[in-house]
Amino acid sequence: MKRTLALCLTLAAALTLTACGGGPQEEGLFYQASGIRPDAVLLSVNSRDVTAQRYLYWLAYACDYIAEYYDSGDGIQWADTVSGQSLEDYAMDRALQSAALYATVESWAEDYGCTITQEDRDAMDREWAARVAQYGGEDAYLAVLAPMGLDRAGAEAISADYYLYKHLYDLYATEGSELAPAERDLETFAQEQGYLTVDHIWISTAAADPADPEAVAACRARAEEAFSKLNGSADPVHDFAVLAETYSDEPNRDQHPDGYTFTAGDGTLPAACEEAAMILEEGQFSGVVEAEDGFYLLLRKPVDLDAVAPDYFDALLQAGAESAEISTTRAYDTLDVSSFYAALTEARAELSPSGTEAA
Structure with a gap:
């Protein structure tokens, strides 16, 4: 399993400051693609609301993955199957798993008193500055993020979860803490795996x-x-x-x-x-x-067992996400993945080189 959680917490699975934007509630790439307000609740994970902006970010990510690996050149055949699911259901489930995992991190952080510190905020600022420098300016970096539905305003939304995850792990690794694993549990996990x-x-x-x-x-x-x-x-x-x-x-x-x-x-x-x-x-x-x-x-x-401990923590967190009580709204239940992704592709094409909507 290696250090996976960072699993999905690989800073949004591929980006270094992956984040979902805030901004006006009837604008934005995902609103254009879905017609759903970014602040609308699509589902809840153990009573923690997940907004359209957050879920649709993960859905777009899953669709991009499918487009890369399952589009033979004639467009995605959404009825085709992978792992026993249609590609449409597969995309929805991947997005749901990611949303549930991040929501679980946030819930655990609340339960165990882990919060974003000033040191974390300073680190995020430094990371942002490094990316801006890497891409040759803030506008250039925002243009890179724009097709993913990201902007600076919400840049800390998901990357902050990475820091919450880190604080949770630090607590877990502290002997005698509420999250510290019993040695016998680590031994059992190591043997089972x-x-x-x-x-x-x-x-x-x-x-x-x-x-x-x-x-x-x-x-x-x-x-x-x-x-x-x-x-x-x-x-x-x-x-x-x-x-x-x-x-x-x-x-x-x-x-x-x-x-x-x-x-x-x-x-x-x-x-x-x-x-x-x-x-x-x-x-x-x-x-x-x-x-x-x-x-x-x-x-x-x-x-x-010290080498096993990070994987065991990730397994506990993953199990927490998988066992969470999830309820969805009508907007989620009626979401059409193929229509969403087709509209998203069109909306991306309309972006100007600066990442804003072309006039």
Whole structure:
């Protein structure tokens, strides 16, 4: 799962200051596309209202994703299916999940007394200034945001949720706090999700010509030499790290001196290494494992619960969003995704280079 929540809280899934604009309540890109006032409530998540501006931002994001990956050139066929849903239902559900997640962050922040601080506001100001400089001026940056229905007036609306999320996580990571997890809960989560903590020594074959068997054999011999030393060690757990410093071609070992914590299939290690690691007991090391990118020695360690903790927090928050009581309004229930996105596409085309509606 890695640090996903940042999941959807990747600052609005792709932007660095993703935000939904405020402004007049019968204007704006999403009003043009839907005819729904931006301040109209479309749904509630555990009694927390979600406005049209917020939900339609996420719906537009989902539609853009569909347009990128499912438009074969003849336009989006909204009746086509993905994951057992029509593309229209898929877009609505993706937007609903995002809206529910952000609403849950806000509700938890209220429940646990987390608020936006002056330091947060200063950080948002600095981030805004950095983006303005990056794009060559505020007007230029606003023009980038405009097709997404964003403006400076509401720039803190969603990015503020990122800071609330951070404060919630800081509370969660504080021992003895209301949000701090019990160690047994972390252990259960790690076991259920199949987390492994594995250190490795990697002898890369990147520089070896695959057509030169002697070059590949030299890499294998180096791995076997490291294994021989490890096998003869009185303290292999300690000496594994020492040998890694000498033999391993891992470029980021200083960032992961105790190994990696991961779940099978997430791509952290090659599949051959995952398979070998899963049959090791904690404290056991492997023989030489051959993978596409070289030769490995593996040491399975007790699961690093500190590395699991961020994912567990995200899972708790995600579960809170998924179990929330959601009620929708008639405007939500009658929203036609294909019509909305067609109108949104037209409205975007009418924007001037400065991001304002062309005369």
